[in-house]
Amino acid sequence: MIGPGRVRLARGEGPWPWLAAGSVALSLLLLVGLLTLLAVRGMGHFWPSPLTLVTLEDGRQLAGQAVREERLPDSAGRERLYLTANRDLEGDIWTWVAVAEIAEESRPRDLVVLERTRWGSFQGRLLALESDEGRVEGEAAWAALETRLETLATLRAERDRLRDEVVMPLVRRLERDSGAEAELAHANARIRELQARISGGMLLLESVDGRRIEQPLEQVLRAWRPNAMSPPQKLAAWASGVWRFLSEGPRAANTAGGVWPAIFGTVLMVLLMSVVVTPFGVLAAIYLNEVAHQGRLTRLVRIAVRNLAGVPSIVYGVFGLGVFVYGIGGSLDEWFFTDQLPSPTFGTGGLLWASLTLALLTLPVVIVATEEGLARVPDHQREGALALGATRVEMLTRVVLPMTAPAMLTGVILAVARAAGEVAPLMLVGVAKLAPQVPVDGEFPFLHLERKFMHLGYHIYDVAFHGGDVEAALPLVYATALLLVLVILVLNLTAIFLRHHLRARHGALPRR
Amino acid sequence: MSVVSSPRLAAGNSIIDFDPASCCLEIEGLTLAYGGSPALRELTLRVPRQRVTAFIGPSGCGKSTLLRALNRLHDLNDEVRLSGSIRLEGQDIHGPEVEVAELRRRVGMVFQAPNPFPMSIYDNVAFGLRLQGGIRKRQLDDIVEWALESAALWDEVKDRLKSSAWALSGGQQQRLVIARTLAVRPEVLLLDEPASALDPISTLKIEELIRNLKSQLTLVLVTHNMQQAARVSDYTAFLQEGELVEYGTTDTLFTNPRLARTENYITGRMA
Known part of the structure; x- marks a missing residue:
C-alpha cells in the first residue's frame, strides 16, 4: 500500500530509480561476495584435496597439494605453491616450484x-x-x-x-x-x-x-x-573435518584443531550481556520517557545517552579495566578471596567483567530503541488505561510495556549485533588466547564468571597475526570469520523470531 | 463573525437550580490554565444524576478540558494550574483522602478515537476488573457478558471473545470501549466526542446506547455536533472561550435561547 508521504519512484522518471536500485544491488552484491569468499575459502579448507606427485626436470620429486599460482616478475613464467608438509624433513611446509620446470605430474593412489x-x-x-x-x-x-x-x-x-x-x-x-x-x-x-x-x-x-x-x-x-578416496568418502571426510572444527578445542598454538571454546565463550558472553543490558536499558528508557519531567535536563541526558553510542569501544575497554577489573574486582579479591592473593580471582579480566563492559557499551542502543518504542505508544492508550482506574505503574506494566516489547527486542538485537563483533575492549577485560576449559562445567557454581574465556573475534585476530605461518592460518581465519557471522546471525534470528511472535500477540505499533 | 455584546453573566445566572440532592457533580468557580492563559474561567455548573448533559461550543472553548478535569486526567500534565472545586456526590475530588485511581474508576471516560488495548475483546472488558483483583473467573465472565450487553455489542462478538479487539470495526471498537468502562461500574460516564470518528450508522448506535444508559448512570457528553446534542441530551451547556455562556434544558437552549451569543452559535452564524 502506498500511503501519503511514501510515494515510490516510478518508471520514466530519469536516472533516479536506477541509481537507487543500483546502490541496493551493489550493497547486496558486496554482502553476497563477502559471505561467498568466507564460505569458499573457509570451508574449502576441510575438503581432502588431491595430493600431486610432481617430478621436476632435474629428476627431483615432491608430493604436495597445489595451493595457488603466481606470475613471476619480468615474464619469467609462472610459479606454483605446493603444500608439501613434512616439517620434520624439510624445515618448511611450503614449496614454490616454477611451472616450467615441472616434467611430470601424477596422482598415485598410495600417497x-x-x-x-x-x-x-x-x-x-x-x-x-x-x-x-x-x-x-x-x-x-x-x-x-x-x-x-x-x-x-x-x-x-x-x-x-x-x-x-x-x-x-x-x-x-x-x-x-x-x-x-x-x-x-x-x-x-x-x-x-x-x-x-x-x-x-x-x-x-x-x-x-x-x-x-x-x-x-x-x-x-x-x-x-x-x-584413493571416492567423492562420497571425501564428503564424509569434509563433514567430519567441519564437525571437528566446531566441536574440538584448538591445538598447536591455535593453528590447528577446532574453535568450540571460542564459540561457547562468544555466545555465553553475549547472552550474559543481554541479560544485564536489557533490564537496565529498559528501566532507563522508562525513566526518561515516562517519569522524568520533560525539561532541559532530560533533553540533555537524552543527547548524552545518544552520544555515548558513538564512543569508540576501546574507551569502554579502558573504563572496564579501570573500574570493573582493578576497582571492583580488586576490592572483591581483598574482601572475599584473601587466601588466594596475590593471584587474583576477580581482580583480573574475566567473563563477568567482559559482559559488563559490553553491556555498558550497548546500553545506549537499548535505551534509544526502547524510548522510541515508548514514544510510539499513542497517548490515548495510556489515557484509556488510566481512565479505567489503573495507576501509572499498572498502566506501564499492563498496556505500555507489552506494546513496547518488540521495540525493546529491536534494541537487544542491535546490541547483540554490536557486542558479538567487538574485540578491542575484550582484549583489556578478559578474553584469552587459549582457555580450552569453557566457563560452564559440572562443578559448583557451574557458571564461572571469573574465568577468562575465548572469543571468535579475538581468535581470528590471534590466528591471523600471532601464528608463525600466515599461509596456513588463512583458511582457519576465513572459517572462523564465517562462523562468527553465523553465530551473530543465529543470535539475531532468535531475537527477530521472538519479536515477530510478540508483535503477533500485542499488535504492531503505528509507524511514525 | 458578528460581534455580539452581551452582559457578562454572573455565576448564579447560569446554574439551573438543581436540588443538590439530585446533583451528581458540582463544579464551582473552576479556573484551569495550561502554563499561562486560562482555558477555563470561573466556571460554575451542576450536573444532574442519571441524565445526559451535553457540553457544546466552538473548538477551543474548553469543553474537553472541562471534561478531563472531571476525572483528573490533567494530573498527568505538570503545567496545568487549577483552582475552584469539583465535587462528586458531595466530595471534593481533589481532597487529600481521594485516591485518583479510585476516582477514575467511579468517573469513567470514553475518548474521541476508539482506543481498545491490543488484547482480546474479553481481556479488554476484563481489564479494569482485573486491576481491582479478587474476582473469580465465573464472576468475571458474567460481568463481561453484562457489560457487552449493556453496550449493545454482545450479539456481535459473543463467538469471538478471544480474538483481537483491533480486528473490530471503528463503531464496534467504540462500543467495546464503552463496555470496558461500564464493566467497572462507574457512577459517571464522560464521553469526549464519542462518535466523531464514526460513520452515521455507528453514530446512531452510540446515541441510542447513550439514551439507554442514563437509567444506570450519569452521562456527560462533549460534542461538536449540535443535532447530536439535541437528540440525546437532557441538559445542554454552551461554552465559549473558557466561560459558561448558557446552561439549560436542551429543549429550551435549542428552541428558545436566552442570549444572542447562544442563538448565533446554534443557528450557525458563528464560526
Whole structure:
C-alpha cells in the first residue's frame, strides 16, 4: 500500500530509480561476495584435496597439494605453491616450484597424509607398521593403520574424559580439603594404563624423494589417502573435518584443531550481556520517557545517552579495566578471596567483567530503541488505561510495556549485533588466547564468571597475526570469520523470531 | 463573525437550580490554565444524576478540558494550574483522602478515537476488573457478558471473545470501549466526542446506547455536533472561550435561547 508521504519512484522518471536500485544491488552484491569468499575459502579448507606427485626436470620429486599460482616478475613464467608438509624433513611446509620446470605430474593412489600432534602433517608413503603383534608391510600396513587409529581415537577420548571429568575436579577439591586421595590415585592409575595402551607402535614412512623416518604411532591422529578416496568418502571426510572444527578445542598454538571454546565463550558472553543490558536499558528508557519531567535536563541526558553510542569501544575497554577489573574486582579479591592473593580471582579480566563492559557499551542502543518504542505508544492508550482506574505503574506494566516489547527486542538485537563483533575492549577485560576449559562445567557454581574465556573475534585476530605461518592460518581465519557471522546471525534470528511472535500477540505499533 | 455584546453573566445566572440532592457533580468557580492563559474561567455548573448533559461550543472553548478535569486526567500534565472545586456526590475530588485511581474508576471516560488495548475483546472488558483483583473467573465472565450487553455489542462478538479487539470495526471498537468502562461500574460516564470518528450508522448506535444508559448512570457528553446534542441530551451547556455562556434544558437552549451569543452559535452564524 502506498500511503501519503511514501510515494515510490516510478518508471520514466530519469536516472533516479536506477541509481537507487543500483546502490541496493551493489550493497547486496558486496554482502553476497563477502559471505561467498568466507564460505569458499573457509570451508574449502576441510575438503581432502588431491595430493600431486610432481617430478621436476632435474629428476627431483615432491608430493604436495597445489595451493595457488603466481606470475613471476619480468615474464619469467609462472610459479606454483605446493603444500608439501613434512616439517620434520624439510624445515618448511611450503614449496614454490616454477611451472616450467615441472616434467611430470601424477596422482598415485598410495600417497598418504598423516595428521600428527608434532611437526604438522606428513605426506608420502607408508612402508610398514610395527607393533607388538609384529610388522606388517605394504597394503596390509594401511589396513592395519586404519584399525589401529580407530582404537587409538577411542582410547584417547576415554583418557581425556577421565582427565577432564574425574581427575581435574578431584584435584581442585584437594586444593581445598583432603579426603579424595584414594579416588584420585585410582583415576590416575587408570589414565596411566590407558596411556600405556596408547603408546607403542611405530610407522615406517618414506617421503617421495626417498627419505625414511620412523614415526611413533602415538602421535598420529588421522590418516587418509586423498587420491584413493571416492567423492562420497571425501564428503564424509569434509563433514567430519567441519564437525571437528566446531566441536574440538584448538591445538598447536591455535593453528590447528577446532574453535568450540571460542564459540561457547562468544555466545555465553553475549547472552550474559543481554541479560544485564536489557533490564537496565529498559528501566532507563522508562525513566526518561515516562517519569522524568520533560525539561532541559532530560533533553540533555537524552543527547548524552545518544552520544555515548558513538564512543569508540576501546574507551569502554579502558573504563572496564579501570573500574570493573582493578576497582571492583580488586576490592572483591581483598574482601572475599584473601587466601588466594596475590593471584587474583576477580581482580583480573574475566567473563563477568567482559559482559559488563559490553553491556555498558550497548546500553545506549537499548535505551534509544526502547524510548522510541515508548514514544510510539499513542497517548490515548495510556489515557484509556488510566481512565479505567489503573495507576501509572499498572498502566506501564499492563498496556505500555507489552506494546513496547518488540521495540525493546529491536534494541537487544542491535546490541547483540554490536557486542558479538567487538574485540578491542575484550582484549583489556578478559578474553584469552587459549582457555580450552569453557566457563560452564559440572562443578559448583557451574557458571564461572571469573574465568577468562575465548572469543571468535579475538581468535581470528590471534590466528591471523600471532601464528608463525600466515599461509596456513588463512583458511582457519576465513572459517572462523564465517562462523562468527553465523553465530551473530543465529543470535539475531532468535531475537527477530521472538519479536515477530510478540508483535503477533500485542499488535504492531503505528509507524511514525 | 458578528460581534455580539452581551452582559457578562454572573455565576448564579447560569446554574439551573438543581436540588443538590439530585446533583451528581458540582463544579464551582473552576479556573484551569495550561502554563499561562486560562482555558477555563470561573466556571460554575451542576450536573444532574442519571441524565445526559451535553457540553457544546466552538473548538477551543474548553469543553474537553472541562471534561478531563472531571476525572483528573490533567494530573498527568505538570503545567496545568487549577483552582475552584469539583465535587462528586458531595466530595471534593481533589481532597487529600481521594485516591485518583479510585476516582477514575467511579468517573469513567470514553475518548474521541476508539482506543481498545491490543488484547482480546474479553481481556479488554476484563481489564479494569482485573486491576481491582479478587474476582473469580465465573464472576468475571458474567460481568463481561453484562457489560457487552449493556453496550449493545454482545450479539456481535459473543463467538469471538478471544480474538483481537483491533480486528473490530471503528463503531464496534467504540462500543467495546464503552463496555470496558461500564464493566467497572462507574457512577459517571464522560464521553469526549464519542462518535466523531464514526460513520452515521455507528453514530446512531452510540446515541441510542447513550439514551439507554442514563437509567444506570450519569452521562456527560462533549460534542461538536449540535443535532447530536439535541437528540440525546437532557441538559445542554454552551461554552465559549473558557466561560459558561448558557446552561439549560436542551429543549429550551435549542428552541428558545436566552442570549444572542447562544442563538448565533446554534443557528450557525458563528464560526
